[in-house]
Amino acid sequence: MEQLPVFVINGFLEAGKTQFMKFTMQQEYFKTEGNTLLIVCEEGDEEYDEKLLSSTHTTIKYIEDIKDFTIQNMERFTKDVNPERILIEWNGLWEQDKLEIPDIWFINQMITIYDTSTLDLYIKNKDLKAYMGKMLINSELVICNRADNIDEDILSTYHLQIKAMAPNAEIIFEGEEGEITGDFSINLPYNLDDKKLIIKPEDYGVFYIDIMDRTEKYDTKEVEFTAQVVRPEGIGDDVLITGRRAMTCCEADIRFLGFVCNYRGAKNFKNKDWVKIKGKIKVEVNKQYRAKGPVIYADDVLLTGPIDGLVQF
Numbered sequence: 001m002e003q004l005p006v007f008v009i010n011g012f013l014e015a016g017k018t019q020f021m022k023f024t025m026q027q028e029y030f031k032t033e034g035n036t037l038l039i040v041c042e043e044g045d046e047e048y049d050e051k052l053l054s055s056t057h058t059t060i061k062y063i064e065d066i067k068d069f070t071i072q073n074m075e076r077f078t079k080d081v082n083p084e085r086i087l088i089e090w091n092g093l094w095e096q097d098k099l100e101i102p103d104i105w106f107i108n109q110m111i112t113i114y115d116t117s118t119l120d121l122y123i124k125n126k127d128l129k130a131y132m133g134k135m136l137i138n139s140e141l142v143i144c145n146r147a148d149n150i151d152e153d154i155l156s157t158y159h160l161q162i163k164a165m166a167p168n169a170e171i172i173f174e175g176e177e178g179e180i181t182g183d184f185s186i187n188l189p190y191n192l193d194d195k196k197l198i199i200k201p202e203d204y205g206v207f208y209i210d211i212m213d214r215t216e217k218y219d220t221k222e223v224e225f226t227a228q229v230v231r232p233e234g235i236g237d238d239v240l241i242t243g244r245r246a247m248t249c250c251e252a253d254i255r256f257l258g259f260v261c262n263y264r265g266a267k268n269f270k271n272k273d274w275v276k277i278k279g280k281i282k283v284e285v286n287k288q289y290r291a292k293g294p295v296i297y298a299d300d301v302l303l304t305g306p307i308d309g310l311v312q313f
Contacts, residue, residue, distance in 0.1 A: 004078070005085050005108035006101060010135035012092035012122070015113045016145050018046035021089060025056050032057070034084025037077055039063060041091040059083075066094045075102050096134035112139040112166070116147035116173060119158050126250060133249030136166035148175035154182065158186040163209050164248045165312040186210050192217060199225035204244055205311040208257045209283075211294050218294055219283040226304055229273040230258060237267040240301070241288070242277055246311035254310065260288045263298040274306045 010018045021038070024030055036058040038048075048060060059081045061076040063069050078086075084295060086105060090096070099108070112135050114122070122128045136142065142162055148156065155173055162171055163186075173180045189203045197218075199207045204225060211218045235241070243258025261277060269275065279298035286295050 002104045004083060006105050007108055008088045008089060008090055008110045009113065010040045010092060010096065010110065010117075010139065011113035012091050012128075012131075013042060013117075014044050015092065015115050016143075017089050017113050017310075018044060018048070020043055020111075020113055020141075020143065020145075022046070022048065022052065025052055025058065030056065031300065032075055032084055033310070035059065035081050036085055036087060037061065037081045037083035038087045038089070039074075039077070040089045041066075041094065042089070047308050048162055049186065058087075066091070066098060069094075069099070069104050074105070075136065078102065078104065082171065090135070092135065093131060095131070096137075096284045109141070110135075110139045110197070111141045111143065112136055112169075114142070114144045116144040116150055116155075116158065119144065123158070123161050128279060130250040130252065133165045133253045136162065137253075138248075139166045139169045142166055142169045142171045143174060145174045146176075147173040147180050153187065155180075156187055160186045160206065163213060164205070164246075165253075167209070167212060175302075192221075196222035196224065199223065201226060201307045205246055208243075208259075208311075209313075211279060215283050215292065215294055218281045221281045222279070223281055223296065224276065224278045226274065226276050227258070228306075229269045229271060229275055230256065231266070231269065231271055235288075238262055238264050239288075240269060240275075240298075242275065242296070244307070244311050246313070248313060257311065258288075259294060259296050260286050260291070261296040261298050261301070263301045266301070269301065269303075272302050276300075276302045276304045278302075 009017050038058050040058045040060055041063045061077050122132055159171055186206055189206060190197050227244055230241040240261040240263055241258045242261045243256050245254055245256050246257045277298050278300040279296045281294050281296055283292060284295055285292045
């Protein structure tokens with residue numbers, strides 16, 4: 001049997017999930033001859049119009065408790081509706097990693113929606129930020145609505161915080177009239193116009209997020225920074241992974257943010273060594289990234305002392 005695509009819409013209550021879904025359902029690209037199963041996991045002020053549901057062949061199923069979001073119930077919904085696709089309006093206070101789906105379903109896309117006017121609360125509250133991290137980690141698109149009259153520097157800060165938790169996502173800020181245009185890239189603590197970038201320990205997180213987000217801007221730049229060594233089995237005699245451990249949202253979500261580093265003599269270093277790397281960045285396809293990414297061709301890799309603490313954002 002052909003697998004059914006699932007589209008998950010994340011966000012806290014009153015973030016605008018239902019409004020986004022209603023807008024999408026009225027677009028030409030949404031139309032299909034088959035049935036759509038819409039699973040709503042929390043009800044806000046916005047409601048779905050019966051005429052809209054009928055015209056789009058959409059059937060709603062409500063789930064009020066995460067305990068009821070079971071594979072058995074989802075299989076029953078599938079049998080009842082015979083859908084061509086599934087939309088899930090997920091409850092933002094349900095842990096994203098608890099989402100289980102039948103084998104016949106597959107996650108096609110995850111979208112996260114925030115009310116920008118309340119983002120400061122979410123980011124500064126460690127419990128809410130933990131929920132943010134789980135809903136963002138696999139998101140491909142993040143829409144921050146109601147962003148009118150918010151200073152561009154603040155939006156840049158939000159961009160950094162979200163990018164740390166959703167490294168592969170496109171981030172869009174929207175106002176009442178649609179997308180807000182502007183440069184919401186990170187305020188860098190170094191000058192990207194310099195030929196050589198000396199990255200201070202406290203700036204490593206910003207450096208990592210920006211180089212992964214705007215990789216081409218770093219091509220051919222000389223760089224110097226301190227990091228820890230990881231040498232996976234079979235990586236090769238002349239390759240290191242150099243990086244640092246970072247807390248992107250909470251203590252439960254600690255990741256290693258590292259770069260591929262080519263260096264003749266890499267085999268002489270061992271896991272957990274702290275080193276200072278001096279070299280040149282080249283943007284190229286690399287099997288460690290499974291895509292194009294920044295590869296550092298090092299001239300010097302020198303043993304050094306450790307840096308205390310985790311990278312934080």
